[in-house]
Amino acid sequence: DSGVTQTPKHLITATGQRVTLRCSPRSGDLSVYWYQQSLDQGLQFLIQYYNGEERAKGNILERFSAQQFPDLHSELNLSSLELGDSALYFCASSVEGADTQYFGPGTRLTVL
Amino acid sequence: EDQVTQSPEALRLQEGESSSLNCSYTVSGLRGLFWYRQDPGKGPEFLFTLYSAGEEKEKERLKATLTKKESFLHITAPKPEDSATYLCAAQRGEGSQGNLIFGKGTKLSVKP
Numbered sequence: 001d002s003g004v005t006q007t008p009k010h011l012i013t014a015t016g017q018r019v020t021l022r023c024s025p026r027s028g029d030l031s032v033y034w035y036q037q038s039l040d041q042g043l044q045f046l047i048q049y050y051n052g053e054e055r056a057k058g059n060i061l062e063r064f065s066a067q068q069f070p071d072l073h074s075e076l077n078l079s080s081l082e083l084g085d086s087a088l089y090f091c092a093s094s095v096e097g098a099d100t101q102y103f104g105p106g107t108r109l110t111v112l
Numbered sequence: 113e114d115q116v117t118q119s120p121e122a123l124r125l126q127e128g129e130s131s132s133l134n135c136s137y138t139v140s141g142l143r144g145l146f147w148y149r150q151d152p153g154k155g156p157e158f159l160f161t162l163y164s165a166g167e168e169k170e171k172e173r174l175k176a177t178l179t180k181k182e183s184f185l186h187i188t189a190p191k192p193e194d195s196a197t198y199l200c201a202a203q204r205g206e207g208s209q210g211n212l213i214f215g216k217g218t219k220l221s222v223k224p
Contacts, residue, residue, distance in 0.1 A: 002155065033211060043156070043199065043214040056209040090155055097210035098143055098203070103155035 003027065004104035006091050012110045018079040021107045025072055025093030031055070032074040033094075033101060034066055038087040049074055050097060081111045114139045116202050118215035125190055125222050133185040133218045135200030145183045146212060147176050148199040156199055159185075190222045 003026035013019055025032050034046040045058035049068035060066075063081075068074045078085060088108050092101040116137045125131055137145065144163050148156035160169045162178035169176050173194065175186045185198055197219045201212035 002157070004155075031210065035212075035214075042216040043201075043212075045211040045213070048209065048211055056211050058211060088153075094210060099210070100146070100158055100161055101210070101212060102158060103148075105155045106153075108153070 002102040002104065004091060004093050004102055006104040006107050008107060009105065010108050012112065013081060014112055015081055015083060017081050018077065019081065019109065021076040021089055023074045023091030023104060026102055029093035029095050030072065031094045031097055032068055033092040034076050035090045035092065036087050037090060055097065083111050085109065086111045114202070114204065114213050116200055116213050116215040118200050118218050120218060122219045125220070127191055127222055127224050128189045130188045133198055135183040135215055136181060137202045139202040139204050139213060141204045142202055144203045145178055146201040146203065147185055148201065150197045150199055150217070192222045192224050195220055195222045
C-alpha cells in the first residue's frame with residue numbers, strides 16, 4: 001500500500017459525459033501528478049500540482065482539467081468523453097517535485 | 113525530444129535463470145532514473161532511484177545500474193513471484209517540477 005488513495009476504482013460512462021476522478025496523496029506530500037495509461041501509449045504524464053498550484057503540464061487535452069484543494073487532495077475532471085479516453089488513470093504524489101513518486105491504485109475508466 | 117526506450121518488450125525466463133532488462137534514455141537535464149514494478153490492473157510500485165552514472169542499487173534479487181545513456185535492471189535467480197511488468201522512467205525538470213517520462217515496459221514471465 002503506497003498511501004495514495006484514488007476513487008472510484010472503476011467508472012463506466014457514455015460518450016459525451018463528464019466524470020471526476022479523485023486522489024488523496026500520502027500524508028505530508030505536497031505534489032500530485034496525474035498520468036494516463038492506455039494499452040498502446042503506456043504511461044503518459046498529464047499534469048502536476050504542487051501545494052495547490054499548477055506546476056507542469058504534459059499531453060493533457062483541453063477537455064481535461066484538474067485542481068488541487070487546500071487539503072491537498074486533487075481532482076481530475078474529464079468532459080465530453082470519447083471512446084479513446086478509456087484508460088487507467090493514475091495519481092502519484094511526492095514530497096517535493098524531484099522526489100520519488102508513489103502511485104495510487106488507479107481508476108479504470110470505460111467510455112461506451 | 114526526450115525519450116525512454118525499454119527492451120525487450122517481453123521476456124520469458126525459467127525460475128533461477130538470471131537476465132537483464134535494458135532502459136535507454138535521451139533526456140536533457142536528467143535528474144533521476146526510476147524503476148517501478150507493475151502488476152496487472154495495479155499502480156506502479158517503486159523499486160529504485162538512480163541519480164548519477166556508476167550508481168548501483170540492490171533489493172533482494174534485483175540490482176539496478178546507471179550509465180550516461182542506459183540503465184539496466186539485473187534479475188538474479190528469479191522466482192515466479194517476480195513476474196510483472198517493469199517500468200523505467202526518467203525525470204527532468206527544474207525546481208518543483210518532476211514529471212516522469214516512462215518507457216513502455218518489459219513484461220517479465222518467470223516459469224517454475
